[in-house]
Amino acid sequence: MSSHPAAIPIPTLRAELDGQVLTPDDAGYDQARTIFYGGFDQRPGAIVRPTDESGVARVVTLARDSGLELAVRSGGHSPAGHSLNDGGIVLDLSRLRALDIDPDQRTAWAQTGLTAGEYTTATAAHALGTGFGDTGSVGIGGITLSGGVGYLVRKHGLTIDSLLAAELVTADGELLRVDEQTHPELFWAIRGGGGNFGVATRFRYRLHPVDQVVGGMLFLPATPEVIAGLIAEFQAAPEELSGIVNVMMAPPMPFVPAEQHGKLLVMAMLVHVGDPEAGQRALAPFRALATPLADMVRPMPYPEIYPPEEEAYHPTAVGHTMFMDTVDEQVARTIVRYLQASDAAVRVAQLRVLGGAMARVPADATAFAHRGSRIMANVAAFYEGPADRPGRQAWVEEFAAALRQGDGGAYVGFLADEGQERLHQAYPGSTWERLAAVKRRYDPGNLFRRNHNVPPAPEDG
Numbered sequence: 161m162s163s164h165p166a167a168i169p170i171p172t173l174r175a176e177l178d179g180q181v182l183t184p185d186d187a188g189y190d191q192a193r194t195i196f197y198g199g200f201d202q203r204p205g206a207i208v209r210p211t212d213e214s215g216v217a218r219v220v221t222l223a224r225d226s227g228l229e230l231a232v233r234s235g236g237h238s239p240a241g242h243s244l245n246d247g248g249i250v251l252d253l254s255r256l257r258a259l260d261i262d263p264d265q266r267t268a269w270a271q272t273g274l275t276a277g278e279y280t281t282a283t284a285a286h287a288l289g290t291g292f293g294d295t296g297s298v299g300i301g302g303i304t305l306s307g308g309v310g311y312l313v314r315k316h317g318l319t320i321d322s323l324l325a326a327e328l329v330t331a332d333g334e335l336l337r338v339d340e341q342t343h344p345e346l347f348w349a350i351r352g353g354g355g356n357f358g359v360a361t362r363f364r365y366r367l368h369p370v371d372q373v374v375g376g377m378l379f380l381p382a383t384p385e386v387i388a389g390l391i392a393e394f395q396a397a398p399e400e401l402s403g404i405v406n407v408m409m410a411p412p413m414p415f416v417p418a419e420q421h422g423k424l425l426v427m428a429m430l431v432h433v434g435d436p437e438a439g440q441r442a443l444a445p446f447r448a449l450a451t452p453l454a455d456m457v458r459p460m461p462y463p464e465i466y467p468p469e470e471e472a473y474h475p476t477a478v479g480h481t482m483f484m485d486t487v488d489e490q491v492a493r494t495i496v497r498y499l500q501a502s503d504a505a506v507r508v509a510q511l512r513v514l515g516g517a518m519a520r521v522p523a524d525a526t527a528f529a530h531r532g533s534r535i536m537a538n539v540a541a542f543y544e545g546p547a548d549r550p551g552r553q554a555w556v557e558e559f560a561a562a563l564r565q566g567d568g569g570a571y572v573g574f575l576a577d578e579g580q581e582r583l584h585q586a587y588p589g590s591t592w593e594r595l596a597a598v599k600r601r602y603d604p605g606n607l608f609r610r611n612h613n614v615p616p617a618p619e620d621g
């Protein structure tokens with residue numbers, strides 16, 4: 161949908177709003193319309209950066225009254241490009257950065273302009289933490305509303321399992337406090353249901369004791385035995401250990417032996433929280449699977465699980481999110497075969513063993529319906545320019561089809577713009593119906609539609 165930017169009363173907005181309003185004529189506009197993924201070249205009519213909740217409400221009201229499409233952005237990592245639009249309004253939350261940590265209660269109120277890395281660094285000063293994902297620059301807004309699968313998933317569950325409350329500006333411009341007691345259905349829906357229900361301005365999280373961890377990258381040969389062995393070791397490991405098995409071409413990093421560069425290998429990301437000696441014991445079987453090509457696993461402060469990132473890094477990628485039941489040697493052979501057959505500059509199969517605390521939450525307790533899923537998988541390839549994209553997309557789809565097993569789910573956080581069927585995989589059956597009913601109550605006009613959209617259930621539906 162595209163509307164003419166003239167419909168936005170820019171001078172009035174600038175006069176009323178504490179914050180920044182950027183239009184295509186302003187310096188900084190191109191920077192401000194840059195999101196994590198490359199390949200999205202959309203031109204919003206205005207990018208608005210309020211500094212408080214009342215500014216957020218003003219932008220929401222403006223979008224509603226003007227009919228312009230509203231995109232909401234926290235960290236800008238949406239694989240679907242939902243944090244941009246053409247001709248509409250982008251509500252950029254990056255100036256909402258307050259973080260109020262209560263170390264005694266082990267809770268924190270965090271505004272949604274913070275990134276996972278910023279939050280983690282600040283709470284680590286109290287030897288406390290909340291689990292997010294594998295990348296520090298991801299916004300706490302998007303990952304929390306998606307569910308949040310990271311390095312504490314087996315020990316402390318998804319990010320939403322540590323979410324105690326939220327504040328949300330809804331379509332009518334009201335600021336609501338939601339938790340298990342107040343607006344419980346809305347609180348259910350925002351835990352996995354994405355940006356469909358309003359703009360989250362603050363989250364209240366539970367903090368867990370997280371101090372030194374034993375973690376880092378372990379590079380191993382990409383044989384079917386090693387890949388299947390890693391999955392089996394994760395499944396047998398104590399819940400303190402979570403991580404990711406990346407089967408990929410060796411990056412040209414100085415600590416990877418030069419003769420391996422460009423060859424297929426496994427980069428396992430391992431993070432053990434808790435007693436360091438127990439951590440070393442838990443990691444020993446992983447190191448014993450084969451002679452490591454490089455072993456960067458070491459005791460480290462928890463925030464170091466997020467390595468530094470380059471701001472100018474904007475990959476163009478296609479991917480497919482799915483869940484799997486098993487990765488035995490036969491499945492691992494398929495993974496190796498597909499990755500060997502592609503010539504994409506970057507191609508990867510990413511496998512995360514789930515279970516533990518995440519699986520102990522009932523499937524209908526939140527809008528994340530995949531509590532019983534055993535392995536989260538993501539296959540992806542980088543593409544170079546629009547002409548390269550269809551071929552890479554076809555490869556990704558074929559690869560995913562070759563891996564498909566009984567679990568037909570998908571993780572909404574890794575979903576691109578892939579159509580209704582895929583969205584129903586993220587929100588299956590009764591989850592979809594319940595989300596649509598909550599949507600009807602809180603956003604009947606579907607103001608919040610630039611997202612993985614669940615339209616309001618019809619009145620008689």
Ligand SMILES: Cc1cc2nc3c(=O)[nH]c(=O)nc-3n(C[C@H](O)[C@H](O)[C@H](O)COP(=O)(O)OP(=O)(O)OC[C@H]3O[C@@H](n4cnc5c(N)ncnc54)[C@H](O)[C@@H]3O)c2cc1C
Nearest residue numbers: 234235236237238242243293294299301302309355360611
């Ligand atoms: C490099 C990379 C690594 C990732 N790793 C992980 C991982 O390890 N684990 C995991 O679970 N996920 C991971 N993800 C997925 C990620 O959690 C989702 O893409 C998430 O939506 C990104 O959040 P964001 O705030 O950065 O993105 P944005 O693009 O800013 O937001 C994405 C969408 O979420 C909604 N939204 C965001 N903030 C708000 C808000 N405050 N109020 C209302 N709606 C909002 C909007 O609809 C928006 O379009 C990763 C993504 C990338 C690109």
